[in-house]
Amino acid sequence: MTDDAEAAFSAVADELRVRILRELWDADDPLSFSELRECVDVQDSGRFNYHLGELRGLFVEQTEDGYDLRFAGRKLVGSLHSGVYTETGGMVGPQSVDGTCVLCGSDLEAVYEDQVGKVDCTDCEVTIIQTGVPPAFVDGREDDLAAAIDGYVRTTSRSLLDGFCPTCSGPTAGHLAENDYGPQAVVNCERCGISFSGLAAWVAVDHPAVLSFYDDHDRSVRDTALWHLDWLADAEWVDGAAGDRATVEVRLDDERLRVTVTDDLAVTAVDRAQTD
Numbered sequence: 001m002t003d004d005a006e007a008a009f010s011a012v013a014d015e016l017r018v019r020i021l022r023e024l025w026d027a028d029d030p031l032s033f034s035e036l037r038e039c040v041d042v043q044d045s046g047r048f049n050y051h052l053g054e055l056r057g058l059f060v061e062q063t064e065d066g067y068d069l070r071f072a073g074r075k076l077v078g079s080l081h082s083g084v085y086t087e088t089g090g091m092v093g094p095q096s097v098d099g100t101c102v103l104c105g106s107d108l109e110a111v112y113e114d115q116v117g118k119v120d121c122t123d124c125e126v127t128i129i130q131t132g133v134p135p136a137f138v139d140g141r142e143d144d145l146a147a148a149i150d151g152y153v154r155t156t157s158r159s160l161l162d163g164f165c166p167t168c169s170g171p172t173a174g175h176l177a178e179n180d181y182g183p184q185a186v187v188n189c190e191r192c193g194i195s196f197s198g199l200a201a202w203v204a205v206d207h208p209a210v211l212s213f214y215d216d217h218d219r220s221v222r223d224t225a226l227w228h229l230d231w232l233a234d235a236e237w238v239d240g241a242a243g244d245r246a247t248v249e250v251r252l253d254d255e256r257l258r259v260t261v262t263d264d265l266a267v268t269a270v271d272r273a274q275t276d
Ligand SMILES: [Zn+2]
Pocket: 101, 102, 103, 104, 105, 106, 121, 122, 123, 124, 125, 126
């Protein structure tokens, strides 16, 4: 972070300025100087003008129609609404989850605790899914945490695989790697440096060939929770040894679909056949 970051944070380190930003967020249209001052409810015009001036440029713009939030201002107020800077603690669950542990077969449970969402085994140490989430994540989703965690992880991983870092929006690049669980998909952000890794077969979850395979068998891969996609853990290296291609087989009824994931995490060589 640079001096620019310090200047930006100090520009909003004031309760009155945050109120100005929130009022502009709540307004349907740009506000004139006097309308905005009335909303914020500050009598002293000079003081108000000073604080508004500190926000102009990066967070607030003045157009012919009045004052409005710039992109940075909307991002800032949006992150205040997410609760990520203002709400610590908090817990929802644990709730029982439809599904069983891939390792020991015991029941699963979902829990939200202090900006972390998790689907865990109730018996062994396996964590099926763990993800950082803002407090707003549980808003209205308290009754089905498991579905919320499933949806959130799919959304962020889709963004990563499509080339957009969910943390900073910078470009991402992926490759295959080996670990104890077999082939892994590793995605790095080229801007902020954050790194994510998951099972290689994950890359195929949203692939059109997989979607239509499920569809042809009257099922929906999108409506199937990740912990019910048992093939996610089954990817193997092509030719057995760790290399630049991994393959996984999806089986439904009397048919199988084999997809191959290349080193840059593209899905190629889709092969579909009847099983015996
Ligand atoms: Zn277990």
